[in-house]
Amino acid sequence: MARSTVMSARDIEFLLYEWLDTASLPERERYAEHDRETFDGVLALAEQLATDVFAPINRLVDTDEPRMDAEGRVVLPAEVEKALAAYSASGLPSSVFDAELGGMQLPFVVHAACSAWFQAACVGAFAYPFLAEGNANLLVSHGSPEQVATYAVPVIEGRWYGTMALSEPQAGSSLGDITTRAVRQDDGSYRLSGTKMWISGGDHELGENIVHLMLARTPDAPAGTKGISLFVVPKHLVDEDGSLGERNDVVLVGLNHKMGYRGTTNTLLNLGEGGHTPGGEAGAVGFLVGEEGQGLQAMFHMMNEARVSVGAGAMALGYTGYLHALAYAHERTQGRALGQKDASTPPVPLTAHPDVRRMLLAQKSYVEGALALVLYCGRLVDEVTTGATEQERDEADTLLGVLTPIAKSWPSQWCLAANDLAIQVHGGYGYTRDYAVEQHYRDNRLNPIHEGTHGIQALDLLGRKVVLGGGRGLGLLAARVQRTIERADAAGGDAATYAVELRGRLDDLLRTTATLWEGGDPELALANASVYLEATGHLVVAWLWLEQLLAAGEAEGTFYDGKRAAARYFFRFELPKVGPQLDLLASLDRTTLDLDPAVL
């Protein structure tokens, strides 16, 4: 049977069961209703739906971009609606939620693996339920029981969709500058007015309703982030019995036309300017979630998962691109092996050329490394929820915090690099829209931008996560890396060789981190934060390759040989790149800090 070009079920199986010990999770109370069989059933369902229903429409969602009709309604291809109906019917929208809310109460790590199939198959269509899930998740954590019942449960049931409406035209990275205004009414509700920009899934006709979770500012709230509150703002107001009432005053003003990721509407929304105001003061009707002024805090609480999810999407696009390139390289013939002077011999497959093998192996090391990173973080989410002790849960939370900017940014950078190599393997054909890889490349370019740009992740890592609690997060990470190094030392062979290298890089990283901060000059410490982020990311993925190598052990077969080859590639070709980066950081280079922009 031909290998899937969507995702690798075998790799997921390896990571979940041969590495992350997912089979033991049903021993925990939360997952007691499950066993490996139910996990595998859900994974198989995801594979089948993604392959048969989502993958076939991936090009369509790119060519038939969302548009607005004369009534200002979003028009999407009918196939998207069908695919999402099938997803809803499968019950997968409920997978991580509590049973009492109608959820399947699956481990997050299993859910993450399922999602990878859909993100790889058709990220543009899958974004709608994916965003909805994040929305419901936030509401479940921070909403009142009534808000959860009214607004989250229909999302969990797959009937409604949801958004995260943070950005405004003038405020993207700097959320403290949002100006959307929320005025409290006598009945306790609020009226919101303003403009929201970049809202993915911000309008469409896919489900019965759309639940917006919006950041806004109450009158007299302090400037900056402390004056921001969170509101639930439904597209259609909801009556007490749960039936849909009037249209709320959230008006679609425009669709953004993107380079890629075109299947997902990305919208400019106006609040309180349309003709939909349901009585009373002008503005969209919203309901406060939590306390006034706590909005950004609630949003950031969910940010870890949202950011890891962005990294997961980047990984999935890189992964499917790699599988496409691999299939092409096995099949397409071109040229002769070096030294074959007889031009009358038949041409050889692309894989006969070392440079093509280099490009494939690089992709493999990036995408399988990224999948390991994403699932490791997914496993940490489960530890945060179900770890045996308070200390274990707290450690997992701290470690997840440190890894989050890496899990967001590393796949966004390197799985995009994988997409670039996938095009290169295809040659001229890869540059045409007859092949899938050019779309992957365009789609994936979004990921270093949204949910906090690369530079924002860098500041989060070096300026916040690494210094929090006296460096506790970095210490926890270093301890885990150290433990792997010790196991690799004991294992001997290549693993022991790599362990030596990794130990050296880890020592350099820790020393460099101290050097950066001991000067007491945050501006200087953070000037090259992006370089720090990238170096740390490579080190973390090298660690996870060493973990995979140990998990593969002495097992025989091409699958395990592939893991060994990719680990070798990563340690020989990739990890050494960290050297000059850490040298630069350790030198406290002032080039960018002191640069006068007038000379540019």
Next chain:
Amino acid sequence: MARSTVMSARDIEFLLYEWLDTASLPERERYAEHDRETFDGVLALAEQLATDVFAPINRLVDTDEPRMDAEGRVVLPAEVEKALAAYSASGLPSSVFDAELGGMQLPFVVHAACSAWFQAACVGAFAYPFLAEGNANLLVSHGSPEQVATYAVPVIEGRWYGTMALSEPQAGSSLGDITTRAVRQDDGSYRLSGTKMWISGGDHELGENIVHLMLARTPDAPAGTKGISLFVVPKHLVDEDGSLGERNDVVLVGLNHKMGYRGTTNTLLNLGEGGHTPGGEAGAVGFLVGEEGQGLQAMFHMMNEARVSVGAGAMALGYTGYLHALAYAHERTQGRALGQKDASTPPVPLTAHPDVRRMLLAQKSYVEGALALVLYCGRLVDEVTTGATEQERDEADTLLGVLTPIAKSWPSQWCLAANDLAIQVHGGYGYTRDYAVEQHYRDNRLNPIHEGTHGIQALDLLGRKVVLGGGRGLGLLAARVQRTIERADAAGGDAATYAVELRGRLDDLLRTTATLWEGGDPELALANASVYLEATGHLVVAWLWLEQLLAAGEAEGTFYDGKRAAARYFFRFELPKVGPQLDLLASLDRTTLDLDPAVL
């Protein structure tokens, strides 16, 4: 006055006159009719035409992609025809050609600088005359006087266009495998039949005629590259008086739909299958250029300039992207400077953030480094043509040969990286089609593929150019780098610091090159040729930054400060990347060579 976002006239002026001594070229016989004033006049003309006529249609050529009408004719926006008519009317198509052919006999380096304006403004439209020029250039070098008069002069006059028709669906990188057949007729002409793929500008209605230069195989020719001959195959046959006769049997079968570079038709052509055969045997009428079996040799003779031109196009796209990002970063405000806790202060320009400055400075170092590389190569072309002695001409030719794969691949890689950073500086806006930078990124992705892929350039550099003549090319390059190092040593200051670093890297490169080849195993030597190409490229651009730093000298002003800052950036952030690359090469790593593709 607002700075141009197309190209930098100031940088071109600096490189041509303050560095490459272009003002002295009129002392040479070939350029005796010129002086700096005529050079500047042509440059100003290029700037004005590119800015006023080409730049405004750049988005249009992307959105209104070429299509075929019911009669199989190519439909392009009328604006393209107008822009190209203006280009023809300017006389620029003739700029490098001999006066006796109606040419302006301009130095190639000045011509290259002019072309950069058009490549930056609208590469999709400019490709037509650009390809035509390469076509005429080849014919002037290898055609008979009659062929030159009949087929090259109308191109030089800007009335006709031309193509290079090499690839076929099954043979791209491996030209030895082409199967297009050319059968000699009694009248000395040939009839060609077969299929040509990826032919840029392969059909359109822009000029009066299209001159195809095609590779084909005569019956009984030996297999491989030695059996390939070169033919001139006009779209419309030409009568003895130069007027157009019958339509030749070159049939447009399909247009390739690309990710970018959409303004340029890219075609699948059938020969000898249409209804156009002008009498006699089936097939397109062609005329042998040079001797049978010498076709690939003739084509490769022109390849240096064609490949440098691809690098120039990549540079131009990176350069204009940088200028767009810079303008945006000066204007757009977001967030506060680090340490500014007062959220009520107004937001600062993007350039106030060190990470944004890093992204801008990186772009500057890539695109200005690439422009220096491209113009240096252009200057070498002039040396090949007009150097004072045979030895000087020969040295220039050898050095140009070594630099060609670098001038093709380095800008294709790093100016695409610049385009990536230009998007990142724009944030979400950069990902939309409302801004120019996403198109630059898509357009530029072609350049690592065509005219020899990245991997092909790597084999050309390490497998051919570096070993030719006992390493004479690399030796010449090293000698020039060494001379710059000595001048920098003498200059003192930063230049002397960088000189030390560059000397160390150069020594490593030379030692590594020897290590690679002394084992006598070409397969092993070439296994990581791409890594060698990339390391050498970075070293060469570092050298050219040192050259620019010396040319800037102690001069005052923001322009020169900018050169110093970019040189500093390149030596601090970029050159050190070469270290791990050379280490890997020196280790004779077998990872990709020994890899069994079955494990991927």
